[in-house]
Amino acid sequence: xxxxxxxxxxxxxxxxxxxxxxxxxxxxxxxxxxxxxxxxxxxxxxxxxxxxxxxxxxxxxxxxxxxxxxxxxxxxxxxxxxxxxxxxxxxxxxxxxxxxxxxxxxxxxxxxxxxxxxxxxxxxxxxxxxxxxxxxxxxxxxxxxxxxxxxxxxxxxxxxxxxxxxxxxxxxxxxxxxxxxxxx
Amino acid sequence: xxxxxxxxxxxxxxxxxxxxxxxxxxxxxxxxxxxxxxxxxxxxxxxxxxxxxxxxxxxxxxxxxxxxxxxxxxxxxxxxxxxxxxxxxxxxxxxxxxxxxxxxxxxxxxxxxxxxxxxxxxxxxxxxxxxxxxxxxxxxxxxxxxxxxxxxxxxxxxxxxxxxxxxxxxxxxxxxx
Numbered sequence: 001x002x003x004x005x006x007x008x009x010x011x012x013x014x015x016x017x018x019x020x021x022x023x024x025x026x027x028x029x030x031x032x033x034x035x036x037x038x039x040x041x042x043x044x045x046x047x048x049x050x051x052x053x054x055x056x057x058x059x060x061x062x063x064x065x066x067x068x069x070x071x072x073x074x075x076x077x078x079x080x081x082x083x084x085x086x087x088x089x090x091x092x093x094x095x096x097x098x099x100x101x102x103x104x105x106x107x108x109x110x111x112x113x114x115x116x117x118x119x120x121x122x123x124x125x126x127x128x129x130x131x132x133x134x135x136x137x138x139x140x141x142x143x144x145x146x147x148x149x150x151x152x153x154x155x156x157x158x159x160x161x162x163x164x165x166x167x168x169x170x171x172x173x174x175x176x177x178x179x180x181x182x183x184x
Numbered sequence: 185x186x187x188x189x190x191x192x193x194x195x196x197x198x199x200x201x202x203x204x205x206x207x208x209x210x211x212x213x214x215x216x217x218x219x220x221x222x223x224x225x226x227x228x229x230x231x232x233x234x235x236x237x238x239x240x241x242x243x244x245x246x247x248x249x250x251x252x253x254x255x256x257x258x259x260x261x262x263x264x265x266x267x268x269x270x271x272x273x274x275x276x277x278x279x280x281x282x283x284x285x286x287x288x289x290x291x292x293x294x295x296x297x298x299x300x301x302x303x304x305x306x307x308x309x310x311x312x313x314x315x316x317x318x319x320x321x322x323x324x325x326x327x328x329x330x331x332x333x334x335x336x337x338x339x340x341x342x343x344x345x346x347x348x349x350x351x352x353x354x355x356x357x358x359x360x361x
Contacts, residue, residue: 027214035206049210056214057221120201123194142198170191177190 023063027056030073033144034080040139041084042091043124051087055080070153077154081136126176134169137162 034055039048059066059076066072127135140151148166152159309317323329 023218027211031211031214032206035210036202036204039204040202045204045207049206049213052206052210053214053217057217060218060221119197123197123201126194127198138195138198139202142195143202145199170188170195173194174191177194 019063022067023060026059026063026069026072026076029069030076031056033073034076036143037077037080037139038084040127040143041081041088047087047091048084051080051083054083074154074156077140078156085132122177122180125180126173129176130169130172134165134172137165138169138173141166 031052034052035048038051038055039045042048042051055076058079059072062075063072066075127138130138136155137151140146140154141148146154148159148162151166152162155162320329
């Protein structure tokens with residue numbers, strides 16, 4: 001069916017050229033989006049790239065019914081989010097087990113240094129405390145300047161639902177940040 | 185609202201934190217991963233084809249097995265004695281079905297005639313017996329047959345009357361009790 005050129009990593013060649021050209025276009029268009037969605041959950045570049053790769057591999061399997069650009073992006077965002085959440089939860093369980101034996105400091109990425117490390121840690125902690133359906137709205141609205149309409153399109157939800165979730169998310173975020181500031 | 189200002193600052197921080205680009209080799213790794221996925225998909229597709237073909241063959245064999253085993257395994261029943269049907273012509277019978285086309289003339293079996301009464305068995309004499317009978321007849325005609333002397337008159341035997349003593353066993357048993 002589709003075979004990719006091994007020696008030339010920039011392009012792909014197969015019998016179904018139109019199919020591969022479209023998929024390459026989607027990869028250029030949505031690769032960073034999938035990565036950022038995963039990064040918004042995992043905060044580790046390598047893990048986020050792994051999750052984005054997995055999401056693209058799954059997207060390739062379903063690509064015949066995902067050839068529409070908007071449908072593809074929405075599907076990719078939701079899949080990346082779910083995969084990232086799954087990995088994040090399994091990592092948390094694993095870290096919790098390991099910390100019983102070897103207490104370790106939370107990893108600090110270079111991106112966290114853009115914002116002060118302490119503020120970034122507070123922010124991530126507050127976001128992690130939100131319910132999943134509020135958390136994804138906050139993350140998606142912070143990526144690539146998505147407005148409510150674009151988030152609604154990516155989530156396949158009505159705009160009103162996204163608006164109310166965004167309101168609740170911001171309210172919860174403010175409370176969490178205040179609690180974290182007071183606890184210090 | 186009261187939470188607008190800190191949340192706006194947090195959102196601005198979040199946007200900066202998420203304005204991150206994947207590494208340079210990200211797309212190439214995605215292509216490799218998808219290529220591997222494609223190859224695995226091809227292998228799976230062949231495997232699926234083989235599995236489906238095997239399942240189809242199994243189903244066909246399962247369906248045909250009873251039919252084939254009829255000829256192979258089923259024991260032949262003992263042959264029943266042949267039944268011969270004989271049509272009997274009844275001139276007064278009314279046909280059940282009326283056909284527009286001409287009905288071929290039925291093949292009428294020949295009525296079986298009643299068999300004759302069995303003859304008495306023929307008495308067969310051997311030559312000497314036949315000669316003796318013929319000689320007896322001739323002598324009877326000639327009147328030369330001498331009747332045998334009559335047997336002496338027999339006197340009946342005198343039988344003494346039997347005297348049976350009464351049975352005493354039962355009375356003895358009663359006395360013993």
